[in-house]
Amino acid sequence: SQQGEEDPQALSIQEGENATMNCSYKTSINNLQWYRQNSGRGLVHLILIRSNEREKHSGRLRVTLDTSKKSSSLLITASRAADTASYFCATVVTGTASKLTFGTGTRLQVTL
Amino acid sequence: DTAVSQTPKYLVTQMGNDKSIKCEQNLGHDTMYWYKQDSKKFLKIMFSYNNKELIINETVPNRFSPKSPDKAHLNLHINSLELGDSAVYFCASSQESRSNTEAFFGQGTRLTVV
Numbered sequence: 001s002q003q004g005e006e007d008p009q010a011l012s013i014q015e016g017e018n019a020t021m022n023c024s025y026k027t028s029i030n031n032l033q034w035y036r037q038n039s040g041r042g043l044v045h046l047i048l049i050r051s052n053e054r055e056k057h058s059g060r061l062r063v064t065l066d067t068s069k070k071s072s073s074l075l076i077t078a079s080r081a082a083d084t085a086s087y088f089c090a091t092v093v094t095g096t097a098s099k100l101t102f103g104t105g106t107r108l109q110v111t112l
Numbered sequence: 113d114t115a116v117s118q119t120p121k122y123l124v125t126q127m128g129n130d131k132s133i134k135c136e137q138n139l140g141h142d143t144m145y146w147y148k149q150d151s152k153k154f155l156k157i158m159f160s161y162n163n164k165e166l167i168i169n170e171t172v173p174n175r176f177s178p179k180s181p182d183k184a185h186l187n188l189h190i191n192s193l194e195l196g197d198s199a200v201y202f203c204a205s206s207q208e209s210r211s212n213t214e215a216f217f218g219q220g221t222r223l224t225v226v
Binding site: 030031033035037040041042043044045048050086088090092098099100101102104105 | 116143145147153154155156157160168202204206208212213214215216217218219220
């Protein structure tokens with residue numbers, strides 16, 4: 001079954017607002033990664049957080065990881081129209097080398 | 113320079129045909145993958161090759177055969193195409209020897225079987 005579930009499935013906000021997406025997973029992981037996919041394009045890696053890390057920042061992105069709850073969140077601050085895309089979490093499950101298991105994705109729409 | 117490139121970008125073909133999708137990476141990575149994204153945007157790994165050796169083979173029909181002539185190339189050949197094979201196929205690469213590293217994805221090949 002699918003490793004990760006994301007919520008919300010879709011999120012619509014105005015430019016300047018913050019966007020928060022959540023991801024839950026089921027088994028022990030080595031790391032969790034977030035990717036962005038613009039419509040009709042490939043996936044672009046945003047940020048990786050290791051299982052022994054709790055929070056990580058990259059520019060306007062903030063990722064948290066709670067391994068006790070098997071969940072992660074991605075916060076995009078001061079959103080821009082260009083942030084409109086689908087966002088996927090992906091886990092590398094312990095013992096599965098580099099295989100990425102993706103969540104169901106959150107479709108983010110940022111309006112002017 | 114495109115890091116991971118796959119061709120063609122679009123492929124429309126009839127049921128029963130055989131087709132190939134090519135993938136090349138110029139990042140010097142040792143591991144390459146094929147992922148399938150269905151109409152609901154659900155992404156699932158199909159295969160993974162490390163230095164030309166198959167290391168992951170999910171439950172994919174044997175009509176799908178990956179071929180890795182060298183570690184920079186991983187092609188996907190599909191025999192006897194079916195309607196259900198319609199999807200977007202993504203090639204990706206990463207450096208397996210470096211743990212906790214990200215994957216780089218190609219732009220995708222949208223396969224439509226009619």
